[in-house]
Amino acid sequence: MSVGQDLLNVPFPEMIKSMGLGIAEAQYELDLTSLKIARLMAGYAPESEEEGGAASTERTNLVDLGDGNSEGYSLLELGFTPTFYQFVDTLIEVKMSISMASQTESRRSSTQVNASVSGKVGFLSASAKMQVSTVSASFSSKYQYSAEGSSLMRTKLVTVPPPSILEERIRAMINTPTE
Template structure:
């Protein structure tokens, strides 16, 4: 019973849900950043803090070749896009099994001897914490792990089409 209860106390579903939401939010931020970089690479203006720190001014990222000023997109560069491809959640718990036998021999008035024995078995489960690691010499290194992998992916095909149309319209 104790093992089952302790395992139920680990909020694994909540942890998976929170991780999924965090990845979704992070993916949105990655995509938004990549789109903003695409706009900058197209030569659109972006705000840069003033030297005095009181405000911002707009700059355009253009490269001068002879008489022409070209955007990075016109020169063939493309923004990088990234995608979460693998996520691993690893949670280690410790399960301790214990057995205890207690016995006693008693003498009651006269010569009546009685023998009492008590047998108890139990199991307990706990997450590996710093106090557990110190108390039982358990190495807690890596006891909880969340690992994710981000890989570059090609820009969306419709974005590539729009980039080509933008370049064609400028030339």
């Protein structure tokens, strides 16, 4: 196993893809929420799930300022705008520390013993010499592997102004007399 291969095994493309898709899905949900808030601020009731999500065309969420306008004013007509958010400065950081160590050790020892024997019995005599060697061998191998890792995914969410076309339509709605 090599350190280079371990670094190649980090699923970096999948991490980037997952983070990108997550940000896109979150951005979509944030935009939908801001549009729902804009609708509420325009004075319309929220979409009802019982009615199959049908949007009401009746303006019921209005503010009465007591100035003789019997209908009242929407928050948009009073100058409020919905807040929109956008993801910026997305960062992926991966830190790894990989170390490997290998150690091989071998030892050999030998002992040599010499012996000599001679003897005489009657008219027969004999002698013998003997040499004995013992060998002791040991072999050990140590292998150590250590891997540490950490990852950090961070993104920054900031407010952005409403889309300019939405602001234009709000101005047109405010300048058009209500029936």
